[in-house]
Amino acid sequence: MPLIRTLLAMLACAVALLAGRAHAQTFGSCTVATASSTLGPAGSFTVASTAQQGSGSSGLGCSAISVATNSYLKVKLESSTFTLTGPGGRTVPFIVSAAPNGTAITTGAEADFSSFDLLNLFSGPGGTVPLYFRTTPTGGLASGTYQGSVNLRWYFSVCTLGVAVCLALSESPGFVRPGLFTTLAWGAGVPVTINVSLTVDKDCAITAPDVDFGTVALVSQFTPKTRTISIRCSADASYTVGLSNGDNYAGGSRRMKLGGNYLRYELYQGTSGSTRWGPSGGERRSSGAADSNPGIHDGSTLQGFTYRAIVDPGQATPVAGRYADSVLVDVVF
Structure with a gap:
């Protein structure tokens, strides 16, 4: 039995090593490994109005670099989802470029880095060559993680040892440098996958x-006023809406203030009835019971919540002047 356990352990290690080689391959001082690039987080309305940009590793890194001789690097984009897919199958298109705000690298196209300053080129995460990702503004998104991928193939011949003369080259398979009797051959290259993700946060407008x-002479002459609060939130996001008690709440009533004088008023749900609209518990309102477009959470449709504002007619008329209060609207997902 101990022998069997040892053999099984050795087999497990071998499998783990093989799996590791599938994700990282080393060629001299250079390594090609699966990498990830994360965009965001950003609110759904920001993603809808503004391209989300970011950079990440292209999968190629070299632990040692020398400029003793010419180096050759290029990458080919073999395939990509070109979309980030998230909750409900919603998608966000994106492009890949070799420079910030650069031209998109399309399927089958190549980006040649041979003329770049090598000492500044490997500036990506972990000393890798960076690539840049940019989304297309996209609306109607639910919150969550959106994911896609890019499949690349790297070709390279980098001097990784030497000062005046190159003493060691790190090269991808089949690479042949140009010489007196040879022509440049890029060889088979090394494939690598870059995983791209975007985190979209819940958002509301x-x-x-x-x-x-208005202006009246006596408190009893104030008439009720009806207003509607309009709210639009991220797709698939149900929520509740509350109204704070204002800045001068006391004795169970909202109050407007002028100096040391107060004028009691209240806010009620809907155009009729006496259900107070407040900040907590049953005083909050649900998006599923909005006065207009109830339960529609598509990220673009406005939902309306109507309320009635009434000045308490039973209070004494205070000193004349402009009374005011501030009430905060809050949305809880």
């Missing part, structure tokens, strides 16, 4: 018009 009760 809120339009909340002010309430102006």
Whole structure:
């Protein structure tokens, strides 16, 4: 039995090593390995209006670099999803480029880095050659992680030892340097996959018009005012909406203030009834019960929440002047 366990352990190690080689291959001082690039996080409305940009490893890194002789590097984009796929199968298109805001590298196209300054070229994560990713603004997204991939093939011949004369080259398979009797041959290259992801956060856009009760001589002459708060949130995001008690809440009532004087008022849900709209518990309102477009969470449709503002007619008329208060609208997912 101990022998069997030892053999099984050795087999497990061998499998692990083989799996590791599938993700990282070393050629002299250069390594080609699967890499990841993350964009965001960003709110869904930001992703809808603005391209999300970022850089990440292209999978090629060299631990030693010398400029003793010419170096050759190029990468070929063999295939890509060119979209990041997330919740509900929604997608965000993206492009790959060799420089910030650069021209897209398309399927089958190559980017040649041979003329680049090698000492500055390997500036990506972990000393790798960087690539740049840029999304197309896309609306109607749910929050979550969106993922895609890019399959590349690297060809390289890099001097990794020497000062005046190159003493060691790190090369991809089949590479042949140009010489008196040879022509440049890029060889078979080394394939690598770059995983790209974008994190989209929940987001909301809120339009909340002010309430102006106007000017009257007596408190009893104020008339109720009806307003509607419009809200649009990320796709698939249900939520509740609350209204704070304002800056001058006391004795169970919202109050407008002028100096040391107060004017009681209240905000009620809907165009009729006496259900208070407040900040917690049953006083909050659900997106599934909005007054307009209830339960529609597609990221683009506005939902309306109507309320009625009333000045308490039973209070004494305070000193004349402009009374004001501020109420915060909050959305909880």
